[in-house]
Amino acid sequence: MIWLYLLLGLLAVIVIGPLVTLALIVDDWSRDLTTNHAETTPSHPNADLHPITVSGDRSEIAQTVVDAVQDIPNWKVESTSKEARRTIIHATRTTKLMRFVDDIRIYLNDTDDGIHITATSQSRVGKGDLGQNPRNLIEVMTGIRQKLEP
16 A cells, blocks of 8 residues: 555656646746747836946957856857948747757847847747747846846
8 A cells, every 4th residue: 555655656756747837937928829929018017127228348248248148058159240330139038848949039239329238049949938038138147137247
């Protein structure tokens, strides 16, 4: 009889554990199950998802952003492209277990106020991201803010 209880307990851990974990990581069920894209916006309720405006040389700031991305585990800078008034940094994030890849693009735009840094994150597969794309943006924007601090 004890074996039956142990088997039921093990089954509960195997089945219920991932469901509890999923419930803890999903922030917004209405968004996270149906959307696999996120972007920074000035009006976002989470201040970590607001764009950054800094003064300085765009090339130097771009290098700071690249350094911030390279400091994040499982992230890789894929390319950097420069246009007349914009630099685009394309990075990827690969999940550890399933090896899913998210594409993150960081935009450095020249404005009258300085360099305006925005970002987008897009999952390559799936209809929902379980909140990973907003977490990607929070991670990269936090890293950029830390690197830009004096």
